[in-house]
Amino acid sequence: MQNPTSSLVDEIAKTSDALTAMRRDLHTHPEIGLEEHRTAKIVSEYLEAMGVTVHGGIGITGVVGVLEGASPGKTIGLRADMDALPMTEKTNLPWSSKHHGLMHACGHDAHTTMLLGAARHLVENPDFAGTAVFIFQPAEEGLGGARAMIADGLFDRFRCDEIYAIHNDPSGRLGEVRVNPFIAYAGADFFDVSIAGKGAHAAYPDQGNDVLSAGAALIEGFNAIISRSLPSSEQAVLSVARFTGGTAYNVLPDEAQLGGTMRFLSDDAARLIRRRMKEVCQGVAAQFAVQVDLNFQQVFSVLENDPGCARSVMELARPVVGPERVVEISTPDMGSEDFADMLKTVPGAYFTLGHGGTVPLHNPAFDIDDDMLPIGAALFSAIMRGRGGSDYQN
Secondary structure (H helix, E strand, C coil), X not given: CCCCCCHHHHHHHCCHHHHHHHHHHHHHCCCCCCCCHHHHHHHHHHHHHCCCEEEEEECCCEEEEEEECCEEEEEEEEEEECCCECCCCCCCCCCCCCCCCCECCCCHHHHHHHHHHHHHHHHHCCCCEEEEXXXXXXXXXXXXXXXXXXXXXXXXXXXXXXXXXXXEECCCCCCCEEECCCEEECEEEEEEEEEECECEXXXXXXXCECHHHHHHHHHHHHHHHXXXXXXXXXXXXXXXXXXXXXXXXXXXXXXXXXXXXXXXXXXXXXXXXXXXXXXXXXXXHHHHCCEEEEEEEEXXXXXXXXXXXXXXXXXXXXXXXXXXXXXXXXXXECCCCCHHXXXXXXXXXXXXXXXXXXXXXXXXXXXXXXXXXXXXXXXHHHHHHHHHCCCCCC
């Protein structure tokens, strides 16, 4: 099947070489959340050079650009995330990360580039209604960038009527748009458990309080919560992803640590899981005569799209990528995304855009298919053009 094409994609594709160069430069120089100083500088200078009004330092390293259309209309927020992950890249590509331990393994370099491409197209074709607010967000990867921007007055200073965001999808066909009109992504907590006991010689375990056995019991107890405490009507995931303790073959340590994540589709489910985890910790502490401390980081809210905005995305995407490449989905993804916090404040929609590749997100061998860049830019531009003048009332 041919790549998706339309007059809008073809027009933006004339700048494909520049978009690819931009994306690969960002990929080469990844920055962790709230430290995206170089990326923010590039974004700001690019927008300013085109005449877009730029506001920096929102949520520490966030950038907002504002562009007025040719006629009055709604204010539409278009958001891209900028941060990388604390991973070591293993692609061996010419544009691979130059910073050991940092990598754009989730495609935020592409999201940033696509939004800059859309901004350029709208500047060069200003015959649209409304106001475009280009939001370049830091720290999406669990460091609270959306909340930081909101707390810093994002929507007080830039009152958006609607807001939209794209995420790349290596599991989809190139140019395939997938939209869930309702609950699209799970909320998430991270959790840490510390276990303190009495160390002992491994030959004499009765002389200590075995924190490793206590940790194993915690894992077993946590794993039973979803299947035995959560109503079958609820969907959730609880995963212990880290268990550390001990340094020698013949020493029972006096401390151990667990860590992991819980994912949920409702606040009721989240509250129940947190309560049961606390109860499991109390029971294990009593059983093994150890101290167990449990701490939660409530990192991501449940992402719920506005149905009307989501269906508008589908309508506006069809002429851009072709109707056969626009897919409505109904099953929530148990991954998480902090754009959820923006959607709790402003109605809008979050959707995915497919691209070539077989390597999943958050993998050290991941890279973006640059052919998606003009398609994503075209989608952002089409949303601004379609929604800026939609149902506008002065």
